[in-house]
Amino acid sequence: MKSLRLLAALAMVALLPMLCFSQSREMYTNPEFDGLSKNEKTLAILPFDVTLNLRPKEKEEMSDTDLKDMERKEGLSVQSALQTFFLHRKEKKDFTVSFQDI
Numbered sequence: 001m002k003s004l005r006l007l008a009a010l011a012m013v014a015l016l017p018m019l020c021f022s023q024s025r026e027m028y029t030n031p032e033f034d035g036l037s038k039n040e041k042t043l044a045i046l047p048f049d050v051t052l053n054l055r056p057k058e059k060e061e062m063s064d065t066d067l068k069d070m071e072r073k074e075g076l077s078v079q080s081a082l083q084t085f086f087l088h089r090k091e092k093k094d095f096t097v098s099f100q101d102i
Contacts, residue, residue: 037097044100045083048075 030036037043050071054062062070079102086099 037095040097042098042100045079045086045102047072048078050075050078 052067052071052074054067059067083099083102086095089095090097090099
């Protein structure tokens with residue numbers, strides 16, 4: 001349960017700002033992050049569950065299978081981007097935990 005809360009905190013730290021403020025350099029940090037992660041040594045970044053809402057014309061041109069495949073690939077892309085982000089931050093000594101390879 002503690003690991004799930006930590007994963008949720010990590011998602012809040014990086015994912016929401018990426019989605020909401022992709023042009024901004026400001027980063028939200030959960031005020032409880034240090035406390036949630038202090039006893040953890042390795043964290044896993046899971047693929048994200050993505051739901052794409054396409055415009056009606058775009059949706060007509062795509063099968064349900066293609067849409068599900070696109071959503072799965074997008075979830076894996078976000079996972080990869082988040083891992084890259086955290087690994088760069090770790091190089092700067094911002095984190096004391098390691099991240100499991102995806």
